[in-house]
Amino acid sequence: MSDDGLDVLLIGIDAGCLPVFDRLAETDTIPTLERLNEDGAVGPLESQIPPWTPSAWPSMYSGVNPGKHGVFGFVSYDGYDWHVSSADHIDELTLWEILDEHGMSSVVVNAPVTHPPADIDGAIVPGFIGPEDPTCHPQGTLEEVRDELGEYRVYPNYSRGDTDYTEAEKMEEYRSLVRMRGEAFRYLADEHEPDFGFVQFQKTDTVFHEFGGDWEKIRTVYDETDRQVRKIIEEHDPDTVFVASDHGMGKYEGYEFRVNDYLDDEGFVEVTNGGKGMPSWNPIRNELREGKDVDSWEPGLIEKMASGAAKMGLTASRIRQALETVNLDEVAMRYAPEDVARTGNKQVDFPNSIAYLRSRTELGVRLNVEGREPEGIVPPDEYDDVRAEVIESLRSVTDPDGNPVFDEVAPREQYFDGKYTEDAVDIVTIPRNFDYFLSDQIRGEYFADPTETFNHKLDGIITAWGDGIDADADLSAAHLFDVAPTILSALGVPYNERMDGDVLPVVEDVGGHAYRSAETQDDRDSPEAAVENRLSDLGYLE
CATH class of the missing domain: 3.30.1360 (Gyrase A; domain 2)
Structure with a gap:
């Protein structure tokens, strides 16, 4: 590995997949990503079950299945109640924590389920399903980034379905969010000069969920994403680049x-009428977007009234059916609180x-x-x-x-x-x-x-390019769990023996190591634990 620039860069493209890339390539929308695919090794990346962001990304960057790391979805459960999943629920070491134990630094920007962030050598700016103003590492990093860039947000400044914004304004917001990821990463990489970098782009997924198969909008998002990828590579000259996605995307x-x-x-x-509604992260997302650092959601007065009415047989769906007969259903949906339908309808x-x-x-x-x-x-x-x-x-x-x-x-x-x-x-x-x-x-x-007419498919994409990469390697059997051990091997670092994946044939397998469990993480603060961990990493302790 060289002394200048990043040793390894991981670019996360949420919902990226070969069918989407191939269609975008026809209009020359993603020239940088195309070049990486043409000059490197590329193939489909089979996702896990379930192939959704909050569980799949932790599986990718820890190398283990959800049964080991503990996050299965947007929300985790306490009996029949639920709360938003967070990094506190991930009970396995991440790539950057393993690298930290080997004296290597990382900059991680916008990775899902990384709030609150780990204490590592480098910087972490958490992304999706954390709060709008996430705690970052080191302390003060978010303020520093905002001072430098002028603005940095995790979520768009409008909620889905908001009619106060035109579609053009929404797409400008998409571009802005993508740009913020790239600019924040480049700034922090300049400041920390890390060995490993990971930047994730989430809007490549969201544009499908919000706008379906509108390829003009999809091209807009990918055009900005490719531009940011190009700038990162030009400015930080990584020796090796991996592009990976948590799942694919396609028409249902x-x-x-x-x-x-x-x-x-x-x-x-x-079935019952009324209550808190079915478990969902949607009401929590709305509060996170507003800057609240919340763990769960409880219905407010109007939602409780809707729940009470539903128990008496007056459900939200029955009210809407009545309004439809007098052409007022759209008006009701616009002005009624979004979560009324959650508490005012039938549920399990x-x-x-x-x-x-x-x-x-x-x-x-x-x-x-x-x-x-x-x-x-x-x-x-x-x-x-x-x-x-x-x-x-x-x-x-x-x-x-x-x-x-x-x-x-x-x-x-x-x-x-x-x-x-x-x-x-x-x-x-x-x-x-x-x-x-x-x-x-x-x-x-x-x-x-x-x-939703477009939603998740099982196969994402994996690309490996640069120094030490066998560009002719067969990646047809690549799995999400393989990404972490492969990146660690590319950095010359033993992977965690608990990982479920294998090292992909693009790099040499450097072997595994029995690392400490994630739940002993707090012990690292003691000098004795630090010495013991270092000796163990070097092979002196069993």
Whole structure:
């Protein structure tokens, strides 16, 4: 590795994938990313289950499955209640923590689920699903970045569906957020001169969720992303560059399948009116965007009133149906608080249900097990039989055209391994070709058009370019878990033996090491622990 510039740069493109890159290449939108792909090794990167941002990125930068690191989705659960996932829930060492133990520094900008940040040699500016004004490392970094750049935000200055902003203004906001990532990274890389750099671009995913298949808008976001990637490479001259995504993106050709409606008719779900609503990070996101450092969400007065009305039979959906008859439904949706629909509609009665879909992004069904859930009703000695019954039922589901909805319905042990497996869904449900949008909402019918026409696909992208890279290597079998051990090997650092991935054939495998567990992290502050860890890293201690 050279003394000048970055040794290794990881560029995170959320939802990046070969089909999207190929289409953008046709209009010369991503010349920098194209050059890396043409001169380096490139291939599909199979994501994990579930292939969603808050669980997949921690799996990528820790190299382990969610059963080991502990984050399965946007929210984590405390019984039937939920709170936003954070770095405190990631119980495994990250790339930058391992590098820190080897005396190597890192700058990490906008990586999801990194708030609160780790104490490392270098700098961390947390990204998605943290607060708008995140605690950064070192202390004062965010203020320093804002003083230098004039502005730095995690979230857009408008909420999705906001009609006060034109589409042109929204796209300018997208460009600004992408630019902020690149500028912040370049500034901090100048200040800290790190060995390893990681910058993540989130808007390459969000543009699909918000605007569907509007390729003009997609090109706008990728044009700015490519520009920022080019500037980083030009200014910081990395020896080796990796481009990786947490999952892919594509059009959903199938239906929306409302799992809880189906489980209700099958006798596994009980339904109630009113309450807090189905578990979701959406109301928490709104408060984070407003600058609040919140952990969970509780309904306000209006939401509680909507919940009370729903319990009396006056649900939000019934009110909207009535308004539709007099053409006032759009007015009501514009002025009514967004979360009224959460508390004012039918939802799963968790304590009285046998099995349910808690959140669509978990991609699975949870059983209400006695002794595990606060008011569990499935006896432990009946767990296997009940789970087998639910699996058999879901495997039989076909859409209105007679096609199977699921590629696989399987016990969680096929996908999760580790001490947090008990926190996972009990049954994993994988939609066929990822063409079906799974919904946790109760609407009284199983199938509808997908709520979002574009959504996550299983295959992302992996690119390796630069010094020490075998550009002819076959990356056709690359998996998300392989990214962390490969990057560590590229830096000449042993990977964590607990990692589930392998070193990709683009670099030489330097071998593994039995690192400390993440839960002993606080012990590093003592001089004795520091000496012991260093000796262990050097091979003097077993």
